[in-house]
Amino acid sequence: MSNPQSPKGNVPNVVALEVLRKNGIDIDKLIKLVTAGVGAEFTTYYYYTILRMHCTGLEGEGIKEIVEDARIEDRNHFEAMVPRLYELGGSLPRDIRKFADQAGCPDAYLPDNWEDINSILKVLLEAEQCAIRSWGEVCDMTAGKDPRTYDIAQRIMQEEVEHEAWFIELLSKRPSGHFRRKFPGQSPHTGSQGSLVHL
């Protein structure tokens, strides 16, 4: 039985990949890191949906909108990078279970004590910090060698850094330069990337 992920026809020499190899990029490793990164974004989008549903009460309603911004923007990160994954010769796993198992970040489970809003904020913060590490690896690997992957990864990184700042400010009351997005999931940095035609 043929692999349903395999190309049906012959793929000619891809100059865009040849250039990366000449620049010293280990494309297989990059594909693994990118697949792990988009896996983390997709699973985070799923788990943030559950977290947002539990942002209730006076305190919870106060952070619901900011959780929604992060939730939709994380989904946008998945959308922004997946086209690049295919250009690199990679693909999404056929089975979503496998996709979740190889995600670059752990599952952002709803904490047992979710009625304490700080416990939800801590999960959100940890997820954003893991995403920063994950895309940081891609940025470090591609800087000066693969401008296309680097450009998308650094745009994602910028939004992840903003998300981390939001949750740190909510937890610590650190002074904040942040005000609000124009609309939920605005993605000011990645909005023009990938398949985000709906933005």
Added chain:
Amino acid sequence: MSYMPICNSDEIGERSMKMFNVDHTEVLVGRLHGRVFACNNSCPHRGASLVKGELKGDNVVCWMHGYEYDVFTGNLQNMKSWKKENTWMEQSSEWRKSGDLILYPSIEKEGTIYVCL
């Protein structure tokens, strides 16, 4: 087996490590208890760069998820997370899976460190 010179001995101090690119392979070289070790720089769990981590006991601790590997045996020793209070035990067993470090034979001779890939 052929050993390649990687660096001068004095470039790798006690309890330190450094990454070198050898024939498109990232090699992490370090020193613990006066003994040199060499391994692939890629974390067997999710591929993070181990040189960004730290040394703890005989282990290298990955900066991404806190996985710890013995630098002399390559074995996974601990998967305690950066979450401090908890461990990754709450995560699915498939997500937690990791291979062992890829180790490279290394020797130190007359002020030079050699590694065999």
